[in-house]
Amino acid sequence: MTEVLYWISTFVLILTLxxxxxxxxxxxxxxxxxxxxxxxxxxxxxxxxxxEFIIQGSFCFINLIAGHWFIFLLSLPFLYYNVRTYIRREHLADVTEIYNKLNWEKKKRLFKVAYLVAVFVMSVVSLVWTLTEDVH
Structure with a gap:
């Protein structure tokens, strides 16, 4: 039952992100x-x-607690990037510089989306793999 709750929470967090x-x-x-x-x-x-940063941190923490090391290690660079930008105070969009950084901001978010889609696919593969292991 806990495994089912883990997968539901993982999918909800990824889709929310x-x-x-x-x-x-x-x-x-x-x-x-x-x-x-x-x-x-x-x-x-x-x-x-x-x-967004809080949800990403929760996602990493849930994977760490659940012992899904591969997904945790896969999402750790994203968490590191978020923490680094938050500490440097680069996480907020500046109204005076938004037009100058528009392409960069779009590329940054598109990369995050691609990264999350990859993590989602790996999560689905991991789910299928654990379900097939339980059957045997």
Whole structure:
């Protein structure tokens, strides 16, 4: 039963992170096409950055506690990057520099999305592998 709760929580956390990053990407694209002003865009992005970091930290902690070392080690660089940017105070989007850094911010979030999709695929593979081991 605990294994089922682990997999449900893992999938929920990964999908939540993907939704948050998708929301940030939509805001950046809206800003690029001038559908939203820079102040609104950066304030909305900055509202979800810290929850994104907290969810990523929870995801790593759950994998550590559950003993799923491969998924934990796979998600550790993402956590390190988030902690490093938070400590350096580079995690918030600046309203005065958003147009200069627009392409970089979009690429950064697209890389995070690709990374999370890879972690999600590895989680599904790990789930299938553990389910087939339990059958034998």
């Amino acid at each position: 993907l939704c948050i990053l998708g929301y940030q990407l939509i805001l950046l694209v809206d800003l690029e096409f001038d559908y939203i002003n820079p102040y609104d865009s950066t304030s909305r992005i900055n509202q979800v950055v810290v929850p």
